[in-house]
Amino acid sequence: MPMELDEEIRAVLAGSGRLAVDVAAVDRDDDLFALGLDSHGAVELMVALEERLGVEFPDRLLTRATFRSIAALAAALAELLPVGARP
C-alpha cells in the first residue's frame, strides 16, 4: 500500500537529517530538493531504502525525478516490491 511505503520513506528521511524542515510537516507531493535535499542526500536515501526494504533501484530509476518527492519514491518502490513483500 502506498501509504505504508510513505511511512518507510518518512522514517528514512527523518534519520538522514538531510531536510531543512521536520519530515512530519512534509506533504507527500512536496519537492524534497526545494526542502534541502541535494544529490548526495538522494544517494544516501537510495542506499538506506535499499537496505531497509531489500530492493535495488535499477539504473533507469537513478534519476533526480525518482527522489523528488515522497510520492515519486513510493511509486518507484511500489514497482520494485512484489505485492506480498510490501511492508
Place this chain on the structure above:
Amino acid sequence: MGEGREATGGGGAAAASASDLLEALVDAGHLIPTGTPGLYGRGAAFDALLDRLEALFDRLTADDRAERLRFPPAIGRALFERSGYLDSFPHLAGTVHAFDGDERGHRELLAALRAGRDWTGRQAPTGLVLTPAACYPVYPIFAARGPLPATGGIADVASWCFRHEPSTEPTRLQLFRMREQVRLGRPEQVLDFRQRWIERARQLVDMLDLPARLELAHDPFFGRGGQIMAASQRDQRLKFELVVPIADPQRPTACMSFNYHQDHFARSFGIRDFEGAPAHTACVGFGVERLAMALLRHHGLDPTCWPARIRAALEGASP
C-alpha cells in the same frame, strides 16, 4: 568530425584507434613511455607546444584582471576532506604515503622488497593529497579574506593534477597539466563568466581550426549513486565540455570544461558574497595536453608544418 581532414603535414597522425595514436605520439618523440599507463615524459616539441597553449591562454585572458595563483601539485588533507571530493570521486583520488617505521621496519621493508612481496604496508599517510583539480587550493584562500567585494573574485590557476584512471588511451593521463580560471561571486556574475567563456571557446576553436563541439556533460561520479549525481548535474545543466575527436572518433575527448558549482564550494569553505550570503562559484578548465594532442591529431605530428594561420595563433602574431 576529423574524418577526411587528416594531417596536413609532418607525416600525419591519421590514427584509427587509441593505440595507433599513442604509437604515433611516441614515435614522433612527443610522449616518452615510462612503463606506467597514463604517465609519460614529454619531448621537447610537445613540451614547447604545451607552453605555447598556456601562453595563448594568457593572451585570451589578458583583460580579465584575474589574480594569478600557483601551488605545488598537492593539497593538504584538511582542504581535501572539506572539498567533498571523497563524496563524489573516492576512486580518482591519490594520497601520498611515506615510510613511517624504525630500523627494524626498514629491514622488514627491504626483505619484502627483495622477496618480491608487498612492501607498501609500511607506508603511512603524509597528510598530502595529489591535487585533483587546479582550482581546489583557491577556495580556502578566498574564504579567509572575508566577504567578497561587490565585483566578486576571479583567479587564474594552473597545476599538475592527478586522477587515478590508468589507461592506454593517450588522452587519459594520470598526471597532467590543467589551466583554469575560477570565478566567485553572485550567481549572475558566475553564470555570466561561464557564458563568456563558452563564447571564448568558440573563438579558440576557430583560431586553432579544431572540429570541436560543446556538449552538456557530467563528472565521473563514483558507483551507482553516482548515476543520480550525474543525472542531477545534467538536469541542472551545471557542466559543459568542449569535446574534440582525438583518439577515438566515436568518443570525442573533453579538452575544456565549464563548471557551475552553485554554492557547493562556498558552503564547504565558507566563502561569502558582499552581502554575507554563501557565494556561488564556477570554473573553466583546459586540459593542456589534450588540446595539444587535438592539434597534433588534426594538423599533423610536426607543429612546424602546421598551416600558417594556426602557427600564428599559437605564436601570438597578429593574424
